[in-house]
Amino acid sequence: MSGDGEKGETRFQGVGVSPGIARGVVQVMRDELEEIIRDKIDPSQIGAEIARFEAALVQTRMQILEMQQRIAEAIGTKDAGIFDAHLLVVEDRTLIDEVLRKLETDLVKVEAVFEEVARRYAETLSKIDDPYLRERALDIQDVMRRVVRNLQGKAPKTMPLPGEAHILVAHNLTPSDTAAMDRHRVLGIATDLGSRTSHTAIMARSLGIPAVVGLHDVTEKLESGCMALLDGFTGKVIINPSPETLAYYGEVEIRQFKVSKELAELREQPSTTRDGQHVVLSANIELPDDIVSVATNGAEGIGLYRTEFLYLDRDSLPGEDEQQETYRRVAETVRPHPLIIRTFDLGGDKIAGGIDVSDELNPFLGWRAIRFCLEHEEIFKPQLRAILRASTVGNVKIMFPMISGVAEMRRALAILDECKEELRAAGIPFNPNLQTGAMIEIPSAAICSDALAPSVNFFSIGTNDLIQYAIAVDRVNERIAHLYEPTHPAVLRLINMVGEAARKNKIWFGVCGEMAGDIELTPLLLGLGVDELSVSPTLVPRVKSALRSLALNECRQLVQKAMRLETPGEILELCSQLARERYGALLS
Numbered sequence: 071m072s073g074d075g076e077k078g079e080t081r082f083q084g085v086g087v088s089p090g091i092a093r094g095v096v097q098v099m100r101d102e103l104e105e106i107i108r109d110k111i112d113p114s115q116i117g118a119e120i121a122r123f124e125a126a127l128v129q130t131r132m133q134i135l136e137m138q139q140r141i142a143e144a145i146g147t148k149d150a151g152i153f154d155a156h157l158l159v160v161e162d163r164t165l166i167d168e169v170l171r172k173l174e175t176d177l178v179k180v181e182a183v184f185e186e187v188a189r190r191y192a193e194t195l196s197k198i199d200d201p202y203l204r205e206r207a208l209d210i211q212d213v214m215r216r217v218v219r220n221l222q223g224k225a226p227k228t229m230p231l232p233g234e235a236h237i238l239v240a241h242n243l244t245p246s247d248t249a250a251m252d253r254h255r256v257l258g259i260a261t262d263l264g265s266r267t268s269h270t271a272i273m274a275r276s277l278g279i280p281a282v283v284g285l286h287d288v289t290e291k292l293e294s295g296c297m298a299l300l301d302g303f304t305g306k307v308i309i310n311p312s313p314e315t316l317a318y319y320g321e322v323e324i325r326q327f328k329v330s331k332e333l334a335e336l337r338e339q340p341s342t343t344r345d346g347q348h349v350v351l352s353a354n355i356e357l358p359d360d361i362v363s364v365a366t367n368g369a370e371g372i373g374l375y376r377t378e379f380l381y382l383d384r385d386s387l388p389g390e391d392e393q394q395e396t397y398r399r400v401a402e403t404v405r406p407h408p409l410i411i412r413t414f415d416l417g418g419d420k421i422a423g424g425i426d427v428s429d430e431l432n433p434f435l436g437w438r439a440i441r442f443c444l445e446h447e448e449i450f451k452p453q454l455r456a457i458l459r460a461s462t463v464g465n466v467k468i469m470f471p472m473i474s475g476v477a478e479m480r481r482a483l484a485i486l487d488e489c490k491e492e493l494r495a496a497g498i499p500f501n502p503n504l505q506t507g508a509m510i511e512i513p514s515a516a517i518c519s520d521a522l523a524p525s526v527n528f529f530s531i532g533t534n535d536l537i538q539y540a541i542a543v544d545r546v547n548e549r550i551a552h553l554y555e556p557t558h559p560a561v562l563r564l565i566n567m568v569g570e571a572a573r574k575n576k577i578w579f580g581v582c583g584e585m586a587g588d589i590e591l592t593p594l595l596l597g598l599g600v601d602e603l604s605v606s607p608t609l610v611p612r613v614k615s616a617l618r619s620l621a622l623n624e625c626r627q628l629v630q631k632a633m634r635l636e637t638p639g640e641i642l643e644l645c646s647q648l649a650r651e652r653y654g655a656l657l658s
């Protein structure tokens with residue numbers, strides 16, 4: 071962090087994981103209240119508790135007024151009016167009197183009494199079918215948190231902003247938080263934790279929302295309501311940007327706008343190298359709504375549909391019919407291009423409501439993806455049947471995540487066959503020639519890819535996981551993010567092995583991890599012989615431009631050299647050099 075005082079510009083450096091510039095008011099999303107312990111008090115302490123309570127109410131009132139003024143300065147008086155409702159809560163006589171009465175009868179610390187009374191009020195209001203009263207319930211909850219924190223002597227915490235567009239700042243956002251957030255109001259995302267391949271970063275990229283992660287303790291240092299500029303390219307968050315900074319970023323945005331315009335012109339162009347090699351360039355999607363950006367960015371279909379995101383912002387699992395409808399809609403929209411549906415990859419950092427995956431010490435090595443599905447046929451089979459039923463429309467393929475070896479693959483395919491039989495028996499149509507694929511994201515699968523290849527039609531390499539398992543670097547741990555090196559010689563050898571197995575068995579192979587969208591590494595992946603690259607929709611134009619600037623031959627030569635290099639840095643430099651020569655402007 072650097073800066074020159076409270077009102078001056080202050081900079082925080084993190085990792086830019088989703089490109090773009092955002093400017094706006096900050097909203098800090100904080101964790102829920104810590105548990106409030108119902109400490110008993112002696113009747114002689116009642117007076118002191120009342121005094122504490124009154125002081126906390128005054129303090130809260132001042133904080134709200136201060137916030138109101140700050141917001142009014144930043145975005146206008148009208149929107150700051152929401153805080154009037156919060157002020158009414160701290161002045162609500164009925165609420166305060168009830169707290170005082172209960173303090174005498176319950177004889178516990180006032181924070182516990184206040185929390186209980188306020189929560190009950192909020193619950194009662196939230197049940198009434200009236201939007202105004204439901205909003206009042208939210209006001210009460212927000213103010214209650216602030217009063218309790220003041221009673222506990224903690225720093226002022228969250229104050230929700232009006233329904234304005236904002237930069238969302240949080241300690242950590244889970245994929246379910248991201249799936250549930252109001253995406254039209256979030257201009258940018260900044261988090262203390264996170265890394266390039268965390269699913270929150272992946273989603274932000276898909277949504278085209280600029281994001282910076284790995285900011286360590288930014289949530290402790292920022293207050294809701296301050297003005298910020300977020301640079302998702304270089305990973306900066308700048309509070310109270312100076313006129314010079316704003317002018318500088320104005321120019322960056324103009325340059326970016328020009329680059330995007332040029333890239334947009336490539337939309338209808340094929341993803342073919344200079345020497346005529348066509349490589350399928352498809353997109354990864356998380357939510358069905360993402361399909362819009364698949365076509366607008368010029369992708370050739372969907373190479374990875376992360377279906378588990380269907381579950382993440384709800385409490386119950388969608389049934390077979392609902393899934394079938396969704397898959398069919400997506401397939402219809404992208405046809406004649408392919409839609410590769412990946413079966414649920416629940417677990418790891420993707421925990422869904424309604425699914426009981428208890429806390430695990432190593433969730434990424436735990437009960438995840440295909441392991442979970444094979445033990446939960448009541449979840450797996452409806453999904454397989456839904457995919458099969460949707461396969462009559464368009465060009466649907468299916469792939470299985472986290473395959474570790476042949477036995478698991480056979481088991482998954484056997485269940486798929488059972489589902490086909492069930493549909494046949496019921497006279498429900500499906501495409502009997504539906505292509506099946508294995509995700510290669512566990513080193514054992516890469517090493518055994520020659521044995522796996524005869525069972526499937528394609529391989530899709532999930533480098534996000536493959537890298538974390540190959541070099542034992544947790545993909546979501548920002549503390550070791552610098553050790554997460556896609557150009558590690560071991561990763562190169564594993565991908566090469568998969569490519570050789572695919573060619574020998576005459577099946578195609580692609581890469582759908584984040585590595586596929588990193589244009590510095592496009593020469594490496596082309597040289598390794600990929601048939602397909604599947605990337606975040608917003609990255610498609612950049613990758614297409616990179617691909618069209620390269621010749622397959624020079625990429626093959628690069629890989630021959632890279633295979634003899636011994637360190638990730640040397641391999642990266644080799645790729646970087648060719649990338650800079652061919653499309654330096656795209657990289658800057």
Ligand code: PEP
Nearest residue numbers: 511532533534535582583
């Ligand atoms: C991967 O692991 O590279 C992948 C594409 O799957 P996910 O990121 O969803 O784990």
Ligand code: MG
Nearest residue numbers: 511532534535
């Ligand atoms: Mg994966």
